[in-house]
Amino acid sequence: MALNNAQYATIMREYEEKRLQTRLLQDSRMNEIIRKIPEYKDLDNSSIDASMEYAKSALFDSPADKEKSTEKLRLHLSQIAEQKKRLLIKHGYPADYLDPVYTCPDCKDTGYIGTEKCHCFKQAIVDLLYTQSNIRDVLKKENFDNFNINYYSKTDIDPVTNLSAYDSMTGICNIAREFVADFPSSASNLLFLGKSGLGKTFLSHCIADELLKKGYTVLYLSAPQLFDILKKNNFGEKDEDVDYNELAHYVMNCDLLIIDDLGSEIVTELTASGFNICINERLLKKHSTLISTNLTPNELNDVYGERNFSRIVGFYRFCRFYGTDIRFAKKQ
Ligand SMILES: [Zn+2]
Incomplete structure (x- = not known):
C-alpha cells in the first residue's frame, strides 16, 4: 500500500515509542526486583565479572584455547540465567518477568520480519490511511x-x-x-x-x-x-x-x-x-x-x-x- 514519507515516519515513530515503553517497563521491573531480591543483583554482577574475565583472557589465548573458554563462558552464563529464573519464581514472579513485553512479539515492535513488513505494519498502514x-x-x-x-x-x-x-x-x-x-x-x-x-x-x-x-x-x-x-x-x-x-x-x-x-x-x-x-x-x-x-x-x-x-x-x-x-x- 502506498505511503508517503511523512506517513512512513509516523508509523516508524509509533514503533519507536512502543520499544521505548517496553524498555522503560523492563527497567522499572528490574529496579523492583533488585530492591526486593538483593541476590539477583549478585548474580547479575557475577555474569558481568565472568564476561570481563573472558574478554581479558581472550586477548592472549590461542585459537584453540579461545574456543574452549568461549564454550565455558556460554555454559557459565546459561547456568546463571537459570539461577536467576529460579530466584524469580521463588519470590513469586513469573520466570519471564524481566523479559521485554512487546506489543507484537512476531517483529518485536520493529515492524519488519527480515525484510518483509510484519502483519502489524500492514494493519498500521490501513489504520493510518x-x-x-x-x-x-x-x-x-x-x-x-x-x-x-x-x-x-x-x-x-x-x-x-x-x-x-x-x-x-x-x-x-x-x-x-x-x-x-x-x-x-x-x-x-x-x-x-x-x-x-x-x-x-x-x-x-x-x-x-x-x-x-x-x-x-x-x-x-x-x-x-x-x-x-x-x-x-x-x-x-x-x-x-x-x-x-x-x-x-x-x-x-x-x-x-x-x-x-x-x-x-x-x-x-x-x-x-x-x-x-x-x-x-x-x-x-x-x-x-x-x-x-x-x-x-x-x-x-x-x-x-x-x-x-x-x-x-x-x-x-x-x-x-x-x-x-x-x-x-x-x-x-
Ligand atoms: Zn509485528
Missing part, C-alpha cells in the same frame, strides 16, 4: 472486558423468538466468543440485525479487539466507506495518499472485514453489484465477514436484490439483537 484512526482508542473502551450484559432487560420479551433481551444478548455474546475462539478455521460469517442502540457496533468492536490482539488483520469500514473504496477502485481514481486498488485488494483479503451499518449508504445498481462481488469473493477465499445492519431481512432483500441476499442467508449466521436502546441506560 483509511479506517478510523481512532479505532485503537475506541477498542480500549469497547471490548469484552467492558461489555455489560446487565443493560439488557430480563422481562422485555422478543415476540419473534420468545427470548428476553437479556437471553438474546447472552446467546449472541456466546456466538461472538465462539467466533473469536475458532477464528479463522471455521471461516464463518456473522450478520448482526437489529435497531440502533442495541450494542451491534460495540460487539463488533469486541470481536475486532480480540482478533487484532491475536495478530489478525481486521478492516473496519462503515458501509459508505466500503462503497466509496469499491467505487473509486472501479473508476481507477487515485489521490495522493490512497491507492484504491491496493485498498480494494485489502478489502477482499483481510482476515476479517467488518461492514458497519449496512443500509446507511445510498444504494445504486453499482453499489449493489460492488457489494455482491465483495461478498462473493470473500466467501470464495474463505475470509470471514461481519455485517451489521439496522435493516430487516426483508428490507435487505429489497435493497440488495435476492441474489445477494440468498448468499447472506446461506453463509452467514444471523444474530438478532432485541430490546430497547441501551445508550440511555448507559448514560445513567
Whole structure:
C-alpha cells in the first residue's frame, strides 16, 4: 500500500515509542526486583565479572584455547540465567518477568520480519490511511472486558423468538466468543440485525479487539466507506495518499472485514453489484465477514436484490439483537 514519507515516519515513530515503553517497563521491573531480591543483583554482577574475565583472557589465548573458554563462558552464563529464573519464581514472579513485553512479539515492535513488513505494519498502514484512526482508542473502551450484559432487560420479551433481551444478548455474546475462539478455521460469517442502540457496533468492536490482539488483520469500514473504496477502485481514481486498488485488494483479503451499518449508504445498481462481488469473493477465499445492519431481512432483500441476499442467508449466521436502546441506560 502506498505511503508517503511523512506517513512512513509516523508509523516508524509509533514503533519507536512502543520499544521505548517496553524498555522503560523492563527497567522499572528490574529496579523492583533488585530492591526486593538483593541476590539477583549478585548474580547479575557475577555474569558481568565472568564476561570481563573472558574478554581479558581472550586477548592472549590461542585459537584453540579461545574456543574452549568461549564454550565455558556460554555454559557459565546459561547456568546463571537459570539461577536467576529460579530466584524469580521463588519470590513469586513469573520466570519471564524481566523479559521485554512487546506489543507484537512476531517483529518485536520493529515492524519488519527480515525484510518483509510484519502483519502489524500492514494493519498500521490501513489504520493510518483509511479506517478510523481512532479505532485503537475506541477498542480500549469497547471490548469484552467492558461489555455489560446487565443493560439488557430480563422481562422485555422478543415476540419473534420468545427470548428476553437479556437471553438474546447472552446467546449472541456466546456466538461472538465462539467466533473469536475458532477464528479463522471455521471461516464463518456473522450478520448482526437489529435497531440502533442495541450494542451491534460495540460487539463488533469486541470481536475486532480480540482478533487484532491475536495478530489478525481486521478492516473496519462503515458501509459508505466500503462503497466509496469499491467505487473509486472501479473508476481507477487515485489521490495522493490512497491507492484504491491496493485498498480494494485489502478489502477482499483481510482476515476479517467488518461492514458497519449496512443500509446507511445510498444504494445504486453499482453499489449493489460492488457489494455482491465483495461478498462473493470473500466467501470464495474463505475470509470471514461481519455485517451489521439496522435493516430487516426483508428490507435487505429489497435493497440488495435476492441474489445477494440468498448468499447472506446461506453463509452467514444471523444474530438478532432485541430490546430497547441501551445508550440511555448507559448514560445513567
Ligand atoms: Zn509485528
